[in-house]
Amino acid sequence: MESKKQYAIVTGASSGIGFQYARVLAEKGYPLIMVSNEDAIVEKAEQVREEFAVEAIPLVRDLGTPDAAKELHGYCRSQGWPVEVLVNNAGVYHDRDFLDDSEAFNELILHLHMTTPAMLTYYFGQDMVKQGKGYILNMSSITSEIAVQRLATYSATKAFLKNFSRSTHVELYHKGVYVTAVRPGAVNTGLYNIRQWATKIGLVLGYITTPERLARRGVRALFRGRAQVTPGVWNHILLFLVALLPTCALRLIRRWKIF
Numbered sequence: 001m002e003s004k005k006q007y008a009i010v011t012g013a014s015s016g017i018g019f020q021y022a023r024v025l026a027e028k029g030y031p032l033i034m035v036s037n038e039d040a041i042v043e044k045a046e047q048v049r050e051e052f053a054v055e056a057i058p059l060v061r062d063l064g065t066p067d068a069a070k071e072l073h074g075y076c077r078s079q080g081w082p083v084e085v086l087v088n089n090a091g092v093y094h095d096r097d098f099l100d101d102s103e104a105f106n107e108l109i110l111h112l113h114m115t116t117p118a119m120l121t122y123y124f125g126q127d128m129v130k131q132g133k134g135y136i137l138n139m140s141s142i143t144s145e146i147a148v149q150r151l152a153t154y155s156a157t158k159a160f161l162k163n164f165s166r167s168t169h170v171e172l173y174h175k176g177v178y179v180t181a182v183r184p185g186a187v188n189t190g191l192y193n194i195r196q197w198a199t200k201i202g203l204v205l206g207y208i209t210t211p212e213r214l215a216r217r218g219v220r221a222l223f224r225g226r227a228q229v230t231p232g233v234w235n236h237i238l239l240f241l242v243a244l245l246p247t248c249a250l251r252l253i254r255r256w257k258i259f
Helices: 016-027 041-052 068-078 103-131 152-175 196-205 211-223 233-243 247-255
Strands: 007-011 032-036 056-060 083-088 134-139 177-182
Touching: 007 016, 007 103, 016 032, 016 041, 016 083, 016 211, 032 041, 041 056, 068 103, 083 103, 103 134, 103 152, 103 177, 134 152, 134 211, 152 177, 177 211
Parallel strands: 007 032, 007 083, 032 056, 083 134, 134 177
Antiparallel strands: none
């Protein structure tokens, strides 16, 4: 009897890094469930189908709500789509003081970066353990080690994903399920509002990476069973230097408006 095909699900798959994760997994032959809150996901799924000749199912979902993970998991089960790969990529970003952001945004980022990926891991992870095989990739960030101004919720939620991934990696590794945290620095997605000339210099020097390159590094680390990956030597240098800064220095940076 032929075994049932296993799907890969990618959240935030309508653009940027998420779309590239979908392409890399499609290249490996996985049928895809591509999730986004944007209607553009329908066109992106069609693009993947045409390029790689794999099934690509677009789902328009708002993952920034408390019950989003349970609803998505239940829908996939009702459709008979067993999931072998879960990529928790959906996210938002604001370079703004915590109190200056809206209540709606702060609730959104907390749900989107913590509640939803944790509960998707909970639901799909149980299925993977029963199958005896699975892969879960969580998008963290080097800001998980950098608690600085204007990134209070972003860096804190990325720290949650880093620590959550490490714990579940240890818990699930010997059950055949690999969990990996990917911690990039700057990525050329337009998310960070970096000027074009600065982006070009960053790409040449290597402290800014492309979504395509990052997605390949992340998927490679996932399938090799690594607990986490921080791509790029510049990111390791940055983390070392930032670790040397005392809080008083950060206050001076704030006061003098250096950053």
